[in-house]
Amino acid sequence: MCVSPRRSVADTLETRQRILDRSLAIASAEGLEGLTIGRLADELGMSKAGLLGHFGTKEGLQLAVVDEAAAVFAREVPQRVKQLPSGLPRLKAVCEAWVSYLEREVLPGGCFFTAATTEFDGRSGRVREALAGMNALWRRDLRIHARRAISDGDLPADTDVEQLIYEIIGIMLALNHFLQLEHDSSAPVRARKALDRLFSAR
């Protein structure tokens, strides 16, 4: 009985979490398509069938990994600054937490969303839509803080909010690029300098 394959709900959830943790590490470095069932099962010491039981199909696994990546990002970035009131201080703190997140290389392949979005932006299907949705939600967060900063008088009344968001995202994409491709340790300094210029000299 004790060594039977039947497990408790808690055990099942723990196994599921183990799969997702490993999947996220692999996918950030090798892509969501490079994440194969056989290799993943091998690394986790379980069978492909046992693994697929948790997610149904590879697409189900990919969608679960996207959710897991969002949870990690939320824990590492917005949650760390949620005590600050919305507005310019919060927006600046979000950006600093974002730079720090990329700088600390929490995932081995850098930003999962950058890698996965670039990989899937030319395709169609549920994974692409899930990624687009996460990106949209995150821009919405930034937009709320930027608008509040304007109504607080901390950013000029004529600030182009979508332009601001565009430039923030560019700074973060460049940070990920220089860290991952060039292993350029001065990239975080450059990101911070660009953000300073963005928030002050407008």
Added chain:
Amino acid sequence: MCVSPRRSVADTLETRQRILDRSLAIASAEGLEGLTIGRLADELGMSKAGLLGHFGTKEGLQLAVVDEAAAVFAREVPQRVKQLPSGLPRLKAVCEAWVSYLEREVLPGGCFFTAATTEFDGRSGRVREALAGMNALWRRDLRIHARRAISDGDLPADTDVEQLIYEIIGIMLALNHFLQLEHDSSAPVRARKALDRLFSAR
């Protein structure tokens, strides 16, 4: 004799070019790893063996595609502004040609180098090194024009050239991101606005 598989050198080069054109289109949308020999041979109406004869291995094909992408980029961006003298006018024109290149969606999946670099930055091997080399060569081009702009007095003497390059690359990565993921047709306007701010308000 006439319908024999023996072809002239010119025919061989033409076939090679056909393979590379198709490969570049596929790789920009689906990635350099998603470019499979079987599918490519199928789309071109030839055998896998005939195709591999031109490049030896898949890695050989991938390296040839990187070179082809560099040739297309060179033709579409730096070559279009080579008549301008090095310095700020040339740097600005290069950036405008770059924006225009992405805006016109010359390749179906957007910027090949953005896609391929993001795909390979977490790996090792000759393809990764080739991509890193192309990126470095391009930054060198930008650096030369930026330094000339400074010595011409068109940019402040204390301009941080590497910072400038970092920010230009961020603007282009964001442009590719918003075009490919969001199909946001206002992204080129944002890119141009960000570049204006970068070159004037320093």
Added chain:
DNA sequence: CCTACCGATCGGTAGG
């Protein structure tokens, strides 16, 4: 959660 298996496709080679 497992073993055992499926058809399809992968990169690549032998031989012509």
Added chain:
DNA sequence: CCTACCGATCGGTAGG
């Protein structure tokens, strides 16, 4: 440039 083939791996299923 082709046909015919190789072993390995892909995602996934049947049955327990």
